Amino acid sequence: MPQLLPETTTPVESALPESALRGLGTRPFGVYVHVPFCATRCGYCDFNTYTAGELDSGSSPQSWLDGLRRELDLAARVLGAPPRADTVFVGGGTPSLLGADGLASVLDAVRGAFGLADGAEVTTESNPESTSPEFFAGIREAGYTRVSLGMQSAARHVLRVLDRVHTPGRPVAAAGEARAAGFEHVNLDVIYGTPGERVEDLRASLEAVLAAGVDHVSAYALIVEEGTALARRVRRGELPAPDDDTLAEYYELIDSTLAAAGLRWYEVSNWASSEQARCRHNVGYWRGGDWWGAGPGAHSHVGGVRWWNVKHPARYASLLAEGNSPAAGREVLTGADRHLERIMLELRVVEGLPLDALDAGGLAEARAAAAEGLLDESALDSRNRAVLTDRGRLLADGLVRRLAG
Structure with missing residues (x-):
């Protein structure tokens, strides 16, 4: 079992053992930023997210951004002489709810704490319904190099089961807007195996993905996570649980369809048109790199030490405002x-x-x-x-x- 360490309560440079800091900068180094805000809660999602109705005035985007700046400054002190970030990934939640100006402020905070390596990959997740041509132009100008859009499915009835609110055609349109704004690297996320999804629904989704002209696709089998609205519906018998044989059949269909179009798998759930199109941030995870995860509930890893932040945005912001670490716990692997x-x-x-x-x-x-x-x-x-x-x-x-x- 990993060796548990006490929570760090003050931002001192000794917060990480010397063994973890040894070799820092020789391994890939990334920064993950967690945006905990969503307009609505999807029934299948168990991520650390909150809608406006679930938060009070102490959990505003501004207080979150203030906390984020403080945590990134803390990170620079804890790491001593931190390497410049090879990759930045802004995830959520729904980062696009911050707007182009808000995402520009996030990237400015990362630059101020770490700096960006030459040719750094800078990705933000975005929900199609909270994007526009102006949004994509704004984040491209701010320095983002890659966009990941949540499509999930092109079938309206599948989106309804997942509680997704975008219209089926919006992700393809958003991908086109991103490319027109100058993004060479655009990803679409697909979920397969949703209760009620037929093979013809999945084929239609793949046709839409290919029509969008993106250079990267992520496809994930639906997992019914405990505590979600979807899990409650399955437990009550309103929806069937995903079937393993069907999931295998759908995966093979996804792989063969994407491969025929020139998108090759480079990780079990990810396909890219070239090595340059691969998500370098995620490759850093898979190859044992270091990353600092900033934001409520974010996880970090440096040199065999892993830690995670408190989940609630108000608690996160207040700890940092008081000069304390937002870490909830950590472990030495x-x-x-x-x-x-x-x-x-x-x-x-x-x-x-x-x-x-x-x-x-x-x-x-x-x-x-x-x-x-x-x-x-x-x-x-x-x-x-x-x-x-x-x-x-x-x-x-x-x-x-x-x-x-």
């Missing part, structure tokens, strides 16, 4: 933890996992998995890497457990 996480993350990417990351038992399991058609046997022999086959991608989670021992 053991060697066994880091071994498991490396296998879990690197096995998911197209380059695969180096075999020297496995012990003798893991190597034996890799050979067995290749014989079963789950790993590419030629990559195992010629490149000394465990690389998932098409079938292996469908069974990746179970394979991780086998290789980790």
